[in-house]
Amino acid sequence: MDLREINDLKILAARIRIAALTAIHSLGSGHVGGSLSIADALAVLYGREMKYDPADPAWPERDKLVVSKGHAGPGVYGTLATLGFFPYEELLTLNKPGTHLPSHCDRNLTPGIDMTTGSLGQGTSLAVGMALGDKLKGRTNRVFLIVGDGESNEGQVWEAFSFAAAKKVSNLVVMLDWNKRQLDGWTKDTLPMGDYVAKFEAFGFDTVKVDGNDAEALSAALEHTRCGGDKPFAIVMDTVKGAGVPEVENMDMNHSIPVSDEQFERWTAELKAQIAEWEA
Amino acid sequence: MKTIFTGEKDPRLAKSVIGETLTDMLETDPDVIYLDADLMSCIGTLKYAKTHPDRAIECGVAEANMIGVACGLASAGFKPVCHTFGPFASRRCFDQVFLSGAYAKNDITVIGTDPGVTAALNGGTHMPFEDTALYRTIPTATIFDPTDMVQLENVLRQSVDMPGVKYIRIGRKDLPKIYEADTLFEVGKALVVREGKDATVIAAGIMLGEALTAAENLSRLGIEIEVIDPFTVKPLDALTICRSARKTGAVVVAENHSIHGGLYNAVLEVLAAGCPVPAAAVAVEDEFGEVGPQSYLQKRFGLTADHIEEEVKEIIQRKHV
Numbered sequence: 297m298d299l300r301e302i303n304d305l306k307i308l309a310a311r312i313r314i315a316a317l318t319a320i321h322s323l324g325s326g327h328v329g330g331s332l333s334i335a336d337a338l339a340v341l342y343g344r345e346m347k348y349d350p351a352d353p354a355w356p357e358r359d360k361l362v363v364s365k366g367h368a369g370p371g372v373y374g375t376l377a378t379l380g381f382f383p384y385e386e387l388l389t390l391n392k393p394g395t396h397l398p399s400h401c402d403r404n405l406t407p408g409i410d411m412t413t414g415s416l417g418q419g420t421s422l423a424v425g426m427a428l429g430d431k432l433k434g435r436t437n438r439v440f441l442i443v444g445d446g447e448s449n450e451g452q453v454w455e456a457f458s459f460a461a462a463k464k465v466s467n468l469v470v471m472l473d474w475n476k477r478q479l480d481g482w483t484k485d486t487l488p489m490g491d492y493v494a495k496f497e498a499f500g501f502d503t504v505k506v507d508g509n510d511a512e513a514l515s516a517a518l519e520h521t522r523c524g525g526d527k528p529f530a531i532v533m534d535t536v537k538g539a540g541v542p543e544v545e546n547m548d549m550n551h552s553i554p555v556s557d558e559q560f561e562r563w564t565a566e567l568k569a570q571i572a573e574w575e576a
Numbered sequence: 577m578k579t580i581f582t583g584e585k586d587p588r589l590a591k592s593v594i595g596e597t598l599t600d601m602l603e604t605d606p607d608v609i610y611l612d613a614d615l616m617s618c619i620g621t622l623k624y625a626k627t628h629p630d631r632a633i634e635c636g637v638a639e640a641n642m643i644g645v646a647c648g649l650a651s652a653g654f655k656p657v658c659h660t661f662g663p664f665a666s667r668r669c670f671d672q673v674f675l676s677g678a679y680a681k682n683d684i685t686v687i688g689t690d691p692g693v694t695a696a697l698n699g700g701t702h703m704p705f706e707d708t709a710l711y712r713t714i715p716t717a718t719i720f721d722p723t724d725m726v727q728l729e730n731v732l733r734q735s736v737d738m739p740g741v742k743y744i745r746i747g748r749k750d751l752p753k754i755y756e757a758d759t760l761f762e763v764g765k766a767l768v769v770r771e772g773k774d775a776t777v778i779a780a781g782i783m784l785g786e787a788l789t790a791a792e793n794l795s796r797l798g799i800e801i802e803v804i805d806p807f808t809v810k811p812l813d814a815l816t817i818c819r820s821a822r823k824t825g826a827v828v829v830a831e832n833h834s835i836h837g838g839l840y841n842a843v844l845e846v847l848a849a850g851c852p853v854p855a856a857a858v859a860v861e862d863e864f865g866e867v868g869p870q871s872y873l874q875k876r877f878g879l880t881a882d883h884i885e886e887e888v889k890e891i892i893q894r895k896h897v
């Protein structure tokens with residue numbers, strides 16, 4: 297990858313962060329931490345790895361994304377709006393009466409959302425079934441699944457992973473957002489889950505751990521998942537909850553937080569300054 | 577029993593009432609034990625849990641396991657209280673509540689916060705209109721749909737010493753003041769909150785305040801409704817309901833729940849079997865929830881005083897034919 301390409305992905309990630317904050321700020325509060333931690337993953341998926349067509353979100357051969365931690369909706373909507381799946385101004389309707397952008401991802405409301413999520417854990421089995429279904433239909437596309445580390449407390453997550461490995465669902469790429477925090481605070485104080493890499497390997501996944509807020513590292517990890525083989529893939533993304541906005545990263549609790557006008561202006565100004573730097 | 581309803585909100589939020597009452601129960605009864613599924617910060621119990629990890633147990637986002645563990649703790653002599661959001665406290669762990677809890681006779685209390693439209697900005701995935709229906713099918717289960725803070729605190733305190741599975745569905749925000757402090761609530765005994773002669777309105781949870789507002793408005797038109805707070809949806813007080821139905825000749829049921837399987841159905845069963853009169857529902861039709869502010873959702877799903885007034889006027893007509 298050349299520097300230009302890496303910079304483009306960093307710029308896209310920053311634009312996704314701005315868009316997610318725009319949506320949340322329009323409402324006054326929301327799931328900031330978990331939307332920001334996956335912004336780089338979303339940028340690399342949509343900016344480089346996935347095949348899709350914003351003009352035809354239901355294209356059967358497209359790659360699909362299931363964001364099983366459905367409360368990160370604003371991060372995904374920010375991505376889809378930035379890429380032209382729907383008008384950018386719609387971000388301002390987040391959670392408002394009649395909106396197409398509810399707090400949790402809904403495949404029946406938002407163009408580009410491939411699966412309905414929000415009840416943590418359920419998106420994992422859904423993604424496995426989608427990938428298996430595409431495979432059985434003879435399609436060559438892939439299914440990407442973003443799972444939260446808190447979410448991985450749910451037993452269903454591990455039932456899905458056992459199944460995926462046992463049935464050789466090799467067109468599935470699981471991306472675990474290991475941001476070390478969940479709703480009540482740090483995962484280590486809530487329900488520590490141990491070594492994810494060892495767990496995924498034991499379950500039979502082709503596994504790698506990367507800096508999940510580094511576009512270049514993510515790109516390399518995702519590139520590897522094109523290699524074929526008969527194992528599903530797992531990328532343990534070492535991330536920071538609130539990544540990209542230092543004030544949020546450093547908050548004691550940053551799951552669902554208010555965003556004031558002043559914070560919004562300051563945070564987006566910082567992100568815009570970064571974009572200008574990368575563009576230069 | 578004296579009511580103090582004026583429409584004024586209780587300054588306390590339900591989440592603080594739950595958190596403070598629970599903490600006090602944990603402090604005063606060593607057998608009470610509290611389990612949560614990564615939602616302690618939503619009812620203000622996180623701080624207590626940090627210093628009392630053996631009394632307030634953080635289970636992570638794993639509701640079915642939480643219920644199973646709670647049932648095991650019950651068999652070991654504890655009185656567990658579990659909390660999570662309503663959909664996860666009902667649908668997500670239904671089999672564990674049913675079998676590990678009720679069937680195996682392990683007595684637990686489950687608090688499901690943000691039922692129905694009170695889930696507001698969390699949207700459709702988090703908006704149970706069917707939690708009461710599910711719990712109603714569990715033999716021996718008790719279901720509370722509290723209407724004010726005094727009642728909420730009272731039923732929470734009572735529930736831990738009751739046999740069977742107890743389910744408390746309650747929003748985390750504000751509620752109008754309805755009962756005087758220290759009012760006692762007898763499980764399975766409905767309260768006639770306002771007397772009337774023209775129709776009976778049976779209202780649960782957030783709908784009691786709406787019903788009392790409707791009663792004031794209707795009274796100005798010369799229509800006097802009797803308002804009943806069942807507060808225990810199961811067991812339901814058939815006696816009080818039938819007595820009122822016979823007196824007024826028409827019943828409207830108002831609940832923040834689906835028309836299928838909840839209080840409306842429970843009341844219809846009582847009426848059909850013992851005292852048939854025309855009945856109508858102010859409840860959610862056969863629909864899923866959606867995202868939005870609670871005030872919008874109450875209008876969207878017809879959970880308003882206005883709608884109660886319309887249904888009352890309509891049913892009074894039917895009564896005379």
Ligand SMILES: Cc1ncc(C[n+]2csc(CCOP(=O)(O)OP(=O)(O)O)c2C)c(N)n1
Pocket residue numbers: 329330331333365367414415416417443444445446447448473475477478479537551613614615637664668
């Ligand atoms: C089944 C279920 N239980 C509880 C919740 C409420 N909830 C929403 S987000 C969250 C914490 C999730 O933590 P994590 O997966 O680590 O997300 P992140 O920290 O990346 O935002 C909880 C408990 C839910 N949405 N679904």
